[in-house]
Amino acid sequence: MYILVLTVPLLGALVSGLFGRKIGEKGAGIFTSGCLIISLSWSLLIFYETTLNFSTTYIKLWRWLDSDLVTAYFGLQFDSLTAVMLIVVTSISTLVHIFSTAYMDGDPHVPRFMSYLSLFTFFMILLVTSDNYPQLFIGWEGVGLCSYLLINFWLTRIEANKAAIKAMLVNRVGDIGFVLAMLAIWDQFGCLDFASVFNIVALAPSDNTTLICLFLFIGAVGKSAQLGLHTWLPDAMEGPTPVSALIHAATMVTAGVFLLIRSSPLLEQAPMALMVVTIVGSLTAFMAATIGLVQNDLKKVIAYSTCSQLGYMVMACGLSQYSISLFHLMNHAFFKALLFLSAGSVIHALADEQDMRKMGGLIRSIPFTYTMIVIGSLSLMGFPYLTGFYSKDLILELAYDQYYLAFAHWLGVFSALLTAAYSLRLIYLTFISNTNAKKEVFSQAHEGSWNLTLPLILLALGSIFVGYLTKEIIWSFQITLSPIIPTSIKLMPVIFSLFGAGTAVVLYHYSSRIFNAPTSPVGLAGYTFLYSAWQFNYIINHFLVQNVWRLGHLITFRVLDKGVLELIGPKGISQFMIRLTQEISNLQSGLVYNYALMIL
Amino acid sequence: MYYRYMIVAILLLLLGVLGIVLNRGHLIIMLMSIELILLAASFLFLINSMITDTLIEQVFTIMVLTVAAAESSIGLAIMVAYYRIKGTIAIKSLNWLRG
Secondary structure, X not given: OOOHHHHHHHHHHHHHHHOHHHHHHHHHHHHHHHHHHHHHHHHHHHHHHHHHOOOOEEEEEEEEEEOOOOEEEEEEEEOHHHHHHHHHHHHHHHHHHHHHHHHOOOOOOHHHHHHHHHHHHHHHHHHHHEOEHHHHHHHHHHHHHHHHHHHOOOOOOHHHHHHHHHHHHHHHHHHHHHXXXXXXXXXXXXXXXXXXXXHHHHHOOOOHHHHHHHHHHXXXXXXXXXXXXXXXXXXXXXXXXXXXXXXXXXOHHHHHHHHHHHOHHHHHOOHHHHHHHHHHHHHHHHHHHHHHOOOOEXXXXXXXXXXXXXXXXXXXXXXXXXXXHHHHHHHHHHHHHXXXXXXXHHHHHOOOOOEHHHOOOXXXXXXXXXXXXXXXXXXXXXXXXXXXXXXXXXXXXXXXXXXHHHHHHHHHHHHHHHHHHHHHHXXXXXXXXXXXXXXXXXXXXXXXXXXXXXXXXXXHHHHHHHHHHXXXXXXXXXXXXXXXXXXXXXHHHHHHHHHHHHHHHHHHHHOOHHHHHHHOHHHHHHHHHHHOHHHHHHHHHHHHHHHXXXXXXXXXXXXXXXXXXXXXXHHHHHHHHHHHXXXXXXXXXXXXXXXXXXXX | OOHHHHHHHHHHHHHHHHHHHHOOOEHHHHXXXXXXXXXXXXXXXXXXXXXXXXXXXXXXXXXXXXXXXXXXXXXXXXXHHXXXXXXXXXXXXXXXXXX
């Protein structure tokens, strides 16, 4: 019955996708949500079995790749890590399904949407339950594919299409790293399933482990939107809001961190790779937090905050604190899903307006959503005794302990300050400041129906209690002694967060000068730099994409297609032969005396 | 001692060939050149008959003469038919079939 957790979302996707016309919009919503609820209940049972009762389960299904050189089984592995991921994926996905039935109401393609969501969940479950790398890669590519399908769900919008193609292509850069890592693992160890590889690597460490880990990390960078390959994540906001919640909270971006956690025995043998992981993670956390400060799109602020929090998780992996990273992943899934779905509620209330500058004053018309977004933001800031507090501050404490990478700690703490600042900025601009919305839109603002609000309530409960409830369980995965650090350092993230939050409120409430800051030359330069996301898109487009584009035109089109193939390739040869035979046949002039001459 | 006769015969043969190749005028000249070639061939047969002192070449010569007569009559017939259609028997106008 363990396999049910995998097959039920697939069943939902198939039925809703193939027979969506038969079962109707409501039917598709109810059926897929019901399937997901079954899956969620089974994953709770699996959590009970594997984590609380310490009975890891392995299921070998069938032989899959079978040759002399490599043998891979199609198998499932349910251990503590998988169980935690299953709970995260299925619970968030269930709530997103229920939310979507309200949010997408009136859309002509609801069955297709629900089908894609379920397929997404299926691939993610396949990813977390696999017991070998190739099978994990199926899920890996599957979630990339489903993100493509979902980001351009409204496929008549050119922006959505471009964002989806970008998401697919940028992810593919990371996927190549993953494929190379698989090839290197196979070359080094001769097998691809986790159990064998991780046992061998501890016994016989080799020089190639660093290379393998770096390749794996490239894969994680692409999927988890770390520095360099993060540009697809903000653009992925073009999809419907439940999709953003699913992609950026529970499923897709967590896959990269999951891969790092899963490959922890490999990473442990490569200190060099761990250092790279820490540096990239902390830089991502800092960079995304600074960009989040100045974004005007409600969803993009939350997207950059996702990027930043993923930086924390990757940093924790780099510090060898994999279970803490997993803990933060779980907590983050809850409060980020809450934030995204609340943002969806705001957008729903304001008739699809996403610009924060055209919001404001919503605290009176939608107080429930306001409460939810405040809970989510406080949790994200690491406010004491909320979910984010337990994992985020722990990561920072552990980073302080690693004194050889002290700058990671400072970047992390400073990101915490910025996180608080942009969260409060979001709340202030959307709910508290005077309104800038159109009158007819603002007066129509309202809370959604029960299936829009119920997921928010459940996620808010999760954002408050999950960290407290599960901290002992997840900490127990890894025997780590808590570092002994001064109390001032322990308190610092909280103080910094409160300071950042207070600064944001003061700046926006009491000082109108902050709105004038971008008009001064220095302010303008800084604002442009941050608003355009550190110019990453420009740099990549200008120096990389355009050159590749030009190379494609010059080499493959002009030199290969028009040059080699047309001059000396098949086309050139055939043209030469035709000309030759025409000249030969011109010898037959029709004049009799020429024939006579030739005969003689 | 028969060399000079053979040289004459070969010269006649070459004359016929050149008549065919170089002739740009009428078909009749071409037909006459063919006759000349056949006569030169018959002449060579006869000389060989004298050299080898056998009769078989003379029999051959008679047959060649017969064939030549038949050939020139058919040739003339074709030419007449051609003249009826085209109104000319110039070889230069005979180039309708090209490669």
